[in-house]
Amino acid sequence: MSERAGGVADTADQRRGQMLRAAIEVIEERGFPETRIADVAARAGTSPALVIYYFKTKDQLLTEALRYAEDTWYEAGKRRMAAIPSAAGRLEELVAMSCLPEADQAAGSWLLWLDLWAQSVRLPEVASVRQKFDERWRQTISSLVLAGQEAGEFGPVNAEDFALTVSALLDGLAVQIALHDTSVDPERAFELSMRFAASQLGFDWAGRPAQERMTASQRD
Amino acid sequence: MSERAGGVADTADQRRGQMLRAAIEVIEERGFPETRIADVAARAGTSPALVIYYFKTKDQLLTEALRYAEDTWYEAGKRRMAAIPSAAGRLEELVAMSCLPEADQAAGSWLLWLDLWAQSVRLPEVASVRQKFDERWRQTISSLVLAGQEAGEFGPVNAEDFALTVSALLDGLAVQIALHDTSVDPERAFELSMRFAASQLGFDWAGRPAQERMTASQRD
DNA sequence: CTACATTGACTGAATGTTCAGTCTAGAAAC
């Protein structure tokens, strides 16, 4: 129906995106190593041959899909945080993104992370996606801390040590949440993380009513 | 360990052990999903057919191998800790086991954990290995905390909250270490973990000279 | 305007390999 300007090159990009999103869905369902080209093709409504036509190899497709997913996750988070005025509030949002599945897309992200880590061991391309993602994430945290310190919200901790520690803590909790560990539900993970952050950074945190958390998560 | 008189049942058990250890080595090298029966057989110096004879299926072999590895790791740790008198010392040993590769076997464990997590998502047998392993581990930590509190070494924190938080922190750091993250070396991970533990439990920790850490790790 | 050429998107049917698991039969233990 739409012969918009851009035409050819445009549909090609759409196709790629379509396939990447399909790949992410399949990876979440079947896991990285069990994902077949045929699955992705079927999900995207095309043929295996076309998938290979766009991405030379299976690994390239899957790696690119992981990069795409991480970028999307990160961008969404950045947008969310940009809307929050106080550093403590932004920190809380950041923790919520890592712990609470209510934060829309999150649910599948954890599963992707597990695969991302496992594949990083042996696929250099994947390893580099992960390394960049992690650095960016810690950078986000530590500059948030610096901002909070300048604003007088936070005490004088080493921002990088804090970023490293919280991000590790959140990763560890994410594993438990992703795997439905019987003794760690998202709420508890959120609570423990916030208590840790508050004690380290020296701000008061008394928990928020679910109401308010909902509101913060749902704004667009 | 093994009585010589056993005969058949004995050699059968030896064979199993041999194959399980071979499987662990291969999983560390190639990753869980890429491990072939033929690899394990070759490593154990037998035929693929024999591997199937002992373990009905590939998944059974690999799952049992993971269980075997985790049990071995945990038992070794328990033995080490039993030899240390103070609660703070035992805690330090426990953190060292998770962070420092010097603690002999550890190096491969991290890689196994990544696979353990990733496979837990879809293989219930593996999930149950993981769940039990984690519970046991947190249990170890929290009873250590209680012991330390009774001995007056530690302040009054909630032992279970602490166990959950530290174990998550250690898991997160283990990921970085396993993947050779450029900004997290084992020493730093150890340092950050101990600082966290000390601040939470309210004991003094000033770091140990490498000398002493070596001694503690190398005892047999 | 028409015929022909070119190109990018796309497909169905091979191709070839890799493996988990089976089968058969021999050796060893009891």
Added chain:
DNA sequence: GTTTCTAGACTGAACATTCAGTCAATGTAG
């Protein structure tokens, strides 16, 4: 002589990738 172990050869299915070409759109020369 029966049961337990062991290995080499084999089978069948799964799958990534290749190939040979179709189709539609966009020039382009006469």
